[in-house]
Amino acid sequence: xxxxxxxxxxxxxxxxxxxxxxxxxxxxxxxxxxxxxxxxxxxxxxxxxxxxxxxxxxxxxxxxxxxxxxxxxxxxxxxxxxxxxxxxxxxxxxxxxxxxxxxxxxxxxxxxxxxxxxxxxxxxxxxxxxxxxxxxxxxxxxxxxxxxxxxxxxxxxxxxxxxxxxxxxxxxxxxxxxxxxxxxx
Amino acid sequence: xxxxxxxxxxxxxxxxxxxxxxxxxxxxxxxxxxxxxxxxxxxxxxxxxxxxxxxxxxxxxxxxxxxxxxxxxxxxxxxxxxxxxxxxxxxxxxxxxxxxxxxxxxxxxxxxxxxxxxxxxxxxxxxxxxxxxxxxxxxxxxxxxxxxxxxxxxxxxxxxxxxxxxxxxxxxxxxxxxxxxxxxx
Numbered sequence: 001x002x003x004x005x006x007x008x009x010x011x012x013x014x015x016x017x018x019x020x021x022x023x024x025x026x027x028x029x030x031x032x033x034x035x036x037x038x039x040x041x042x043x044x045x046x047x048x049x050x051x052x053x054x055x056x057x058x059x060x061x062x063x064x065x066x067x068x069x070x071x072x073x074x075x076x077x078x079x080x081x082x083x084x085x086x087x088x089x090x091x092x093x094x095x096x097x098x099x100x101x102x103x104x105x106x107x108x109x110x111x112x113x114x115x116x117x118x119x120x121x122x123x124x125x126x127x128x129x130x131x132x133x134x135x136x137x138x139x140x141x142x143x144x145x146x147x148x149x150x151x152x153x154x155x156x157x158x159x160x161x162x163x164x165x166x167x168x169x170x171x172x173x174x175x176x177x178x179x180x181x182x183x184x185x
Numbered sequence: 186x187x188x189x190x191x192x193x194x195x196x197x198x199x200x201x202x203x204x205x206x207x208x209x210x211x212x213x214x215x216x217x218x219x220x221x222x223x224x225x226x227x228x229x230x231x232x233x234x235x236x237x238x239x240x241x242x243x244x245x246x247x248x249x250x251x252x253x254x255x256x257x258x259x260x261x262x263x264x265x266x267x268x269x270x271x272x273x274x275x276x277x278x279x280x281x282x283x284x285x286x287x288x289x290x291x292x293x294x295x296x297x298x299x300x301x302x303x304x305x306x307x308x309x310x311x312x313x314x315x316x317x318x319x320x321x322x323x324x325x326x327x328x329x330x331x332x333x334x335x336x337x338x339x340x341x342x343x344x345x346x347x348x349x350x351x352x353x354x355x356x357x358x359x360x361x362x363x364x365x366x367x368x369x370x
Contacts, residue, residue, distance in 0.1 A: 002303060002328035004290060009223035010339035011255050011302040011329055012231065014347070014359050015200055037222045038194035039234045040315030046197070047232060047319065049224045070196050073363055080365030105189060117196040118187060127312055129321055130225030134232065136314055143187035144196055154195035154352050162199070164349075164359055167339050169367065174199050174349055175360035178258055180265030182354070 014172050017079050017165035019069040019115065020048065021094075021101070022059035024108040028101060030094050031056045032083030034165040036068055044139040046121055049132045055087040057133060060123065065107040066137070070117035070144075073161040073173040078114075080169055106140040116160055117144045199357050202264050202350035204254040204300065205233065206279075206286070207244035209293040213286060215279050216241045217268030219350040221253055229324040231306060234317045240272040242318060245308065250292040251322070255302035255329075258346040258358040263299075265354055291325040301345055302329045 017034045035049035046068065050057050060066050071079060078097045087093040094101060094112070101110035104120045111118035121137035128134070148160035155162055161173035202219045220234035231253065235242050245251050256264060263282045272278040279286060279297070286295035289305045296303035306322035313319070333345035340347055346358035 001330070002287070002296075003331040004326060004328050005334070005336055007229045007324045007327045009226065009229065009231075011304060011327060011334070012201065012221070012223050012253070013339055014342075015222065016197065035222050035224065036197070037200065037220050037232070037234070038197050039220065039319055040317040041194065042315050044192045044194065045314050046194075047222070047234075049222070049232070068197070076363050077366045081368060084368050102187070111187075119196060125312065125314075127310065127321065129230050129310075130227050132225040134224055134321070136312065136319070139192045141189060142192045142196060143189050145186070146188040149190070149196070151190055152352075153355065154198050157199075157351070157357060166342070166359075166362065167337075169365040170338065171363045171365060172342060172359040172361065173363065174351075174357040176357065177351065178261050178356045178358065180354040180356060181262045183266060183269050 010167060014164040014166040017163045017171060019071060019079060019082060019112050020056060021067045021069060021109055021112060022056045023063060027059060028094060028110060029055050029059055029087035030082050030097065030099065030112065032079045039136060045124060045136055046139055048135045048137065050135060051131055052133050060135065063109060064123040065109045066121055067104060067109055067111045068119040068121060069112040069115035071115050071163050073163045073171065075114060076163060076171050079163060104141065116148050195352060199349040199351040202348045202356060204256060204264060204267055204297050205241060206252045206254060206294055206296060207241045208248060212244060213279060213295060214240050214244055214272035215267050215282065215284065215297065217264045224321060230309060230321055231324055233320045233322065235320060236316055237318050245320065248294060249308040250294045251306055252289060252294055252296045253304040253306060254297040254300035256300050256348050258348045258356065260299060261348060261356050264348060289326065301333050
């Protein structure tokens with residue numbers, strides 16, 4: 001039997017938690033976000049839902065680019081901290097978190113050295129939804145740490161624990177692979 | 186060391202896999218989708234990236250509403266099948282899959298009885314991105330099976346295995362909860 005609850009996003013969690021890097025030079029910032037998803041394949045574009053009060057919003061408005069950094073569950077404390085402190089209040093938030101930047105290939109905003117995948121994105125369009133600006137961005141480069149990744153199947157879940165966010169301090173990670181039955185001919 | 190790969194959405198998977206119901210009366214259809222996410226909290230809105238060639242697209246264009254059905258990993262074969270067969274080719278795709286509808290509270294499009302959560306959504310706005318129409322929809326009702334859900338924390342991952350999609354036939358489910366360290370004061 002179903003029970004109606006106060007409308008909330010919680011039934012749509014857990015979902016992947018990423019580090020979003022924005023800005024360049026001495027204006028680089030990092031935040032945590034899990035409201036990020038692929039939108040189209042041709043061309044490859046992703047969506048990022050971003051609160052318009054964040055410092056990351058200010059930097060993406062200015063430079064129109066960002067990186068999505070996929071992380072292992074080992075980084076859980078840093079991701080949680082990245083999601084709770086504003087880059088407006090902490091100078092050099094990336095080094096404050098004990099993280100390091102790595103140059104991007106196609107954009108000037110860097111990635112995170114400690115990530116396992118870096119997606120470089122350039123804003124293509126946006127739409128304001130409530131308190132959020134929903135960015136739609138072209139993926140201009142994708143890099144991965146190849147020991148954890150298979151070009152046909154994606155992350156090797158036996159080797160890497162991709163971080164997923166549930167709620168607050170609660171995170172999780174995918175478990176074993178479940179193969180669906182082949183479609184009957 | 187990072188390696189550049191052909192741009193692909195794969196590094197952004199696994200992520201939750203849902204059953205999307207569209208239409209009403211004898212035009213009801215179901216499909217699988219994992220490019221769905223929350224976008225804003227005030228008001229509560231979600232995004233659904235939908236290929237404009239699907240039958241679901243036709244039905245959402247017609248009725249401007251849909252349900253997002255959150256499912257347990259036990260439904261993996263049905264979700265995979267829902268994602269590989271078009272409702273244009275199979276009459277009564279929902280019963281073909283061995284699933285049943287349940288009436289919604291605020292919209293005419295039903296939910297799936299076998300789901301653990303049903304989110305009723307009414308289209309608010311949309312944006313075309315490549316081959317996709319990205320719908321932004323108001324969440325008008327949320328129901329859950331309360332034995333698996335906590336109103337403060339969301340799904341109880343000890344009791345329910347929320348289905349996540351990796352690639353093709355490969356799915357997974359969240360494992361244990363990992364608690365991030367409390368922020369130091």
